[in-house]
Amino acid sequence: MWTDDTGEHTTVIDGRQLVGSAARSGIVIQDGTVSRLHAEFEARRDGLWVRDLGSRNGTYVEGLQVSGARVPDHGKVRLGAVELVVDYEAEPRKAVPVWREARFGRLVGTSLAMRELFAALARISPLDAPVLIQGETGTGKELVAQAIHDASTRAGKPFVVVDCAALPENLLDAELFGHAQGAFSGATTARAGAVELADGGTVFLDEIGELPISMQPKLLRVLESKTVRRLGETTQRQADVRFISSTHRDLLTMVSAGEFREDLYFRLAALPISVPALRDRREDIELLVNHFLEQSKSPGSADPELLRELLGRPWRGNVRELRNFVERARALGADQALAMSEPTRQRPPVDAVAASEPTSGTTPSKLVTADEKVFDQKYRDFRDAWLDLGEREYVQRLLARHERNVSAAARAAEIHRTYIYRLIRKHEI
């Protein structure tokens, strides 16, 4: 409950709700001290949480300024000069639908959080509105996007991925919208962009938070007009696509700070989805390990002792880090793989390579109950794993030497900047 310039109000908070003076906020508070996008409320299992979005006059819970905090029952939240009183009992919590199976498309997960997500995906897939998928790196956002496409009426039509972080601005523009012949140096032939190529299907905009601000109006126009204009052309072409975007960044805070356009945000986030971090759904670890083993056609399942060890790890790189772990464990043995995925990541893998050189080369893999030996595998798998190990070490050292300045590192290594970004993501560095 709160009072603003227009009187007294009450509302029920269900899921996430934006609060601010902007008309598009879920909870609109008309008061000069409240920012356009001031804060976000989230009703979680353990109570109501509030998160400040970089507001001008701050968010306070029980008198203390917070960036994010749980609001107790009957607690007071102050946004600028407006006070809201929270009452947990106002409305009984609605039951959240849960998916019955431990998989959706190519996603697997048995935790309540994932099965709630699967139920939400089943609900939103057939709708044609844009989806925004938020979640930490490696949580499975791209797989979620693919699953939505596959469960939509657009399944069977193209699913085109554009990584907004991988390309410099002019190339990204051409990649998305296409270009005419001679539109820029190097454009020797005319080319259709992702939006045209996906006709009838879905465009997945990965890392949308990296979309340069100068390109944002153009994307907004495509969303609004459902037409696209190639770089260097004047004709508009029909664009029958659904947009799904993803980001590991806090897009709302970026909007609040003027780094991302508010109108584009609301267009893209018509259906917002969050993928939980792996550490918040550790029940999925065993299923995922077995899933990755199955994918790699290894017999057996995860060793219980190893699983206990895995359950205690932080998994900052989320499911991707776990998948990489399983791959390394198959090829290098569980001990070596565990050493490489130490939370601090300080241990240099090259030393580790030296330490376990072939002389000690019988490290048994604990990952597979069939007691697979590191050297008892196909040459190719063995070689790929060790090359991977060396590559990771190379990039780590390269970046450290250049204080993580990717452009300088790219020059020194004589490879393209975008390739370095790819390697950083591949190895979770």
Ligand SMILES: Nc1ncnc2c1ncn2[C@@H]1O[C@H](COP(=O)(O)OP(=O)(O)OP(=O)(O)O)[C@@H](O)[C@H]1O
């Ligand atoms: N629930 C899941 N079930 C099966 N595999 C998964 C699941 N989640 C993620 N993966 C696998 O983990 C890896 C990383 O997933 P994905 O690339 O979708 O993550 P992401 O969130 O898009 O990462 P980034 O933020 O770096 O773009 C992929 O190999 C994907 O197949």
